[in-house]
Structures are given as structure tokens and as C-alpha cells.
Amino acid sequence: MAFLLGLAVTLYFTKVYGNKGDSEHWWNLAPICLLAGIVGARFWQVFFFDWSFYSKHPGQIIMVWHGGLSIQGGIVGGILAGVWYLRRHKRSILHFADMAAPGILIGQSIGRDADFMNASAYGSPTHQGFGVVFPPGTLAHDQYGTQPLWPSVVWEGQADIILFAILLILFQRKKSWPQGFAFSYYMITYNVARFFLEMLRGDSPRFALGWDAAQYTAVVTFALGVILAIWLFVKNKRHQAHYVPTESD
Numbered sequence: 439m440a441f442l443l444g445l446a447v448t449l450y451f452t453k454v455y456g457n458k459g460d461s462e463h464w465w466n467l468a469p470i471c472l473l474a475g476i477v478g479a480r481f482w483q484v485f486f487f488d489w490s491f492y493s494k495h496p497g498q499i500i501m502v503w504h505g506g507l508s509i510q511g512g513i514v515g516g517i518l519a520g521v522w523y524l525r526r527h528k529r530s531i532l533h534f535a536d537m538a539a540p541g542i543l544i545g546q547s548i549g550r551d552a553d554f555m556n557a558s559a560y561g562s563p564t565h566q567g568f569g570v571v572f573p574p575g576t577l578a579h580d581q582y583g584t585q586p587l588w589p590s591v592v593w594e595g596q597a598d599i600i601l602f603a604i605l606l607i608l609f610q611r612k613k614s615w616p617q618g619f620a621f622s623y624y625m626i627t628y629n630v631a632r633f634f635l636e637m638l639r640g641d642s643p644r645f646a647l648g649w650d651a652a653q654y655t656a657v658v659t660f661a662l663g664v665i666l667a668i669w670l671f672v673k674n675k676r677h678q679a680h681y682v683p684t685e686s687d
Contacts, residue, residue, distance in 0.1 A: 440552070441472055446543030452537045455612060460529075460537070461616075467523055471516040476542030478515020482508035486651040487642065505558060509546055510632075510655045532618035532670075537623040540609075543602040546628070561588030562640030577641070588638035597631040616674035618666065625663025629656040 445468055452460045483506040484492045484499050492499050520538070524531050553559035557576035563569070572578035578587060604627075605620060612620075633656040636642070638639025642650035 440545040440548035441475075443548055444541035446541075447544050448538050448541035451540055451609070455609065456537055457533070460534070463523075463527065463529060463534075464537075464557045465474075467520060470519045470523055472490030475512040476502065476507070477514040478518070479507035479509070479512035481650075482511020482514065482655075486511070488656070490643065505556075508652075509549055510652060510659070513542065513635065530617070532621070535618060535621035537564040539620040540602055540605050542624060543628065544596045547595040547598035547602070550591045554589075554595070558641075559591045559639070560641050561590040561638045564588055578635065582640065587640060590635050590638040594631065594635050597635070598628070601627050601631070616670040618670045620664045622670060625659055626667065629660040629663065632656045633660070 445464070449461060449464055452464055454485065480499075480502055487508055488506065498504060517535075520534065521531055524534055542591055548646070550559075557572040557578040560572065560578035560582075561570070563582055563585040564587065569583055570578075570589045570592075571586055572582075601624070605623060608615070608620065608623065633653050636650055636653045636656070639650065639652075642652065
């Protein structure tokens with residue numbers, strides 16, 4: 439559901455803000471990005487999030503049907519597949535990334551709904567009289583019993599919707615910002631939200647600084663997003679400085 443809704447949003451933005459022929463490429467990209475996303479999501483989960491388990495149970499690595507997929511790894515896998523396809527067909531990577539950003543946010547939000555319903559991603563104990571109590575038979579209950587837990591993934595799904603709404607507003611002024619800005623916005627804002635909400639998670643091992651793997655990924659992605667945004671605006675400013683209007687302008 440997350441992938442289909444994300445694709446539908448992407449196709450809509452492509453129809454309104456895209457170029458001729460873009461939709462056809464998105465239909466070609468969809469199955470490629472889906473498969474690469476699953477591979478990337480599994481890779482991230484196995485080697486970055488839960489290697490302590492999979493190193494002892496290597497036979498479980500390929501058992502995707504047993505669960506264990508990382509949103510961040512899925513995005514990385516989809517991006518790598520998209521870059522490969524777009525370079526091969528000589529299409530603008532930044533333009534397609536902009537068209538994809540709103541759909542990614544919507545897809546992530548739906549994915550977090552699934553995490554909550556499945557109780558496969560959950561918060562740490564609130565130690566207060568409020569929080570989410572998961573039923574017996576779930577991973578959250580197995581670890582924390584009837585302790586109220588922070589609704590971290592619920593809040594992350596809501597944050598995705600808020601970021602999507604802001605991006606809708608920004609798209610109304612699309613001509614005033616450089617190509618690639620929408621995707622850099624996604625990289626920066628989502629990873630800020632993800633970093634702080636991960637502090638409330640109770641299902642992930644912690645490493646140096648008390649951070650989990652998702653926080654380290656978020657910091658790196660945030661930095662790349664800032665670098666991309668600065669590069670885009672500097673490049674756009676230089677282009678405008680050297681731009682010579684023609685009679686048609």
C-alpha cells in the first residue's frame with residue numbers, strides 16, 4: 439500500500455510539474471525501484487540494525503517474509519536503482535528526485551502505520567501513566583510487557599504527513615527554487631525528525647553516544663542533504679549571474 443500510494447502521488451506530481459515522457463519512465467522505474475528497495479531495506483536491517491542476530495543465524499538473512507526491513511535502506515536501494523536507470527536513459531536525476539520526494543514521504547507514513555499495527559517497531563517505556571500498551575504475542579509485549587511505551591513510530595508517521603503538506607506549499611513556488619531542492623528538503627527535514635524520534639525508540643541496539651543505527655544514518659543523510667542544498671543554490675546563483683536575457687525573454 440505504501441509503495442502504490444507513493445507511486446500514485448509521484449505520477450500526479452509528474453503530470454502537473456514534470457516534462458513530456460516522464461510518466462512512461464516512472465512506470466519503467468517502479469518495479470526496478472520496488473525490487474531494489476526491498477533488497478536495500480533488507481541489507482540495512484541485517485548489516486546495520488540487527489547484525490548481532492543475523493551473524494548467529496545467517497540462514498535467516500534471505501527470509502524477508504520473517505520481517506525486518508529498514509525504511510532508510512529501502513530509500514537507498516531505490517535511489518541507487520533510479521540513478522542507474524536515469525543515467526542509462528540520460529534523464530535528469532535531480533528532476534526525477536524532486537518528483538519522487540512527496541511520494542516518498544507519503545509512502546513512509548503508511549509504512550509507519552504498518553509498523554504500529556504489527557508492533558514490530560516501538561518506543562521505550564514512558565515510565566508515566568500514558569503511552570501505548572501492546573497486546574500479548576507482539577514483539578513489543580515480549581520485551582516490555584504491559585509497560586506504556588512512547589508512540590514514536592506514530593509520531594514519525596504524522597511528521598511525514600506534516601512534511602508532505604509543507605512540501606505541497608513549496609511546490610506552489612517551484613519556479614523560485616533550483617532543481618533538486620525538493621529532494622534536499624526531504625533529506626534534511628525527514629532526517630532531523632527521524633534522529634530525535636529515534637531517542638524514544640526501544641527496539642534498537644545502542645552504540646557510541648547512545649545512538650542507534652538509524653540515528654547514524656540520519657546524521658549522514660542530513661549532512662548530505664545540507665551539502666546538496668548549498669551546492670544547488672550556489673550553482674543556481676552563479677547561473678543567474680551569468681545569464682544574458684534574449685529578445686524572447
